[in-house]
Amino acid sequence: MSRIVYVNGEYLPEEDAKISVFDRGFLFADGVYEVSSVIDGKLVDNAAHIARLERSLKELKLDWPCSPEDLLGIQREVIARNNLVEGIVYWQITRGAADRDFAFPKNAKPSLVMFTQARAVCDVPAAAKGIAVVTVPDIRWGRRDIKTVQLLAPSLAKMAALEAGANDAWLVEDGVVTEGSSNNAFIVTLDGTIVTRNLGNEILHGITRRAVLEIAAREGLTVEERAFTPAEAYDAAEAFITSASSFVMPVVKIDDRILGNGVPGPVASKLRTLYIEMARAAAS
Ligand SMILES: Cc1ncc(COP(=O)(O)O)c(C=O)c1O
Structure with missing residues (x-):
């Protein structure tokens, strides 16, 4: 069964989830990420991960693609849609797609991707x-x-x-x-x-x-x-x-x-x- 992943506003089967070849995450590694673990379908120490994400974004002058509250909602949704009981949620924010140039683009829209990985984390x-x-x-x-x-x-x-x-x-x-x-x-x-x-x-x-x-x-x-x-x-x-x-x-x-x-x-x-x-x- 394929996972449901989140890409810029949509929940899609993983094989249908696509990102532009011009995405600066792909071309420049111009992006940040976080991983929170999930136990019993619930997020572990997630507020601290969101706080660190906020700092990473600030240090790179990257904009939030959505509010932190919406991000939490998306996390809960990918957990629910994938029936994740134990494992991790991965999410990354990149500066988005723009014609290739070392200078940051003026109007690129940050891109947000999120997916789950089901795996044992406690009893390993x-x-x-x-x-x-x-x-x-x-x-x-x-x-x-x-x-x-x-x-x-x-x-x-x-x-x-x-x-x-x-x-x-x-x-x-x-x-x-x-x-x-x-x-x-x-x-x-x-x-x-x-x-x-x-x-x-x-x-x-x-x-x-x-x-x-x-x-x-x-x-x-x-x-x-x-x-x-x-x-x-x-x-x-x-x-x-x-x-x-x-x-x-x-x-x-x-x-x-x-x-x-x-x-x-x-x-x-x-x-x-x-x-x-x-x-x-x-x-x-
Ligand atoms: C280089 C590095 N150090 C430390 C950590 C551990 O950080 P955390 O406990 O927040 O997962 C990570 C996690 O990915 C890492 O990549």
Whole structure:
């Protein structure tokens, strides 16, 4: 059965959904996106994703294609039309179609596309096993705090990881880890301190990162927001990543170093359980 996707005012079977070849998202990666997860047919931490979208749009001087309230209505509609119980909603806004020119067009109408992906997000085998990551150079542009659709560098990083037999890549710049290819990176030191890169233009300000740091604080865990090196990560007790689609995912191997005894650690496992409990209870 084909999905129903939303394209600029219409709900269409995916094979009928079309975007102009002149769309600046296609020609210049001139657009931003967001992903919210869905549990029990309800959106998780969605207001925070819409708030980050608003910031991304502002940073790129992109206009809203509709009001934030209408956007929420479209999200609910694609969830309903696709009978989505668990998975994700993806939406992107581009500057729209205009004859190809580096300068922003004066009168282009922003384009909004939204679709769902049905998949398990809570009960996933990888969470019980943990994942392996490899470190690769971070070759992305300097404004990673803006969630743009310009994803070739992370895509290359992910491919390098898969080719190395790992599941994902951690990106390294100036000798320190920035983040994962599509997630924020955390380590837990031998004394139990949770360390993750401090916010700045170098990383995406993850919505899940923020929620997990709030849970960690509530649990009385010590958190340090600072850069860490791959060498520090090799010697960590545990590691994990966070994102809207993977929640908290334990990392058990970094490059050729196995962490602890090679199974998800207690801190990552506990934060995953608490995050899912909180997400399920607050989903709306
Ligand atoms: C580069 C990058 N960092 C971090 C994240 C995690 O952000 P969030 O928790 O808001 O999904 C993502 C998610 O796509 C990402 O692409």
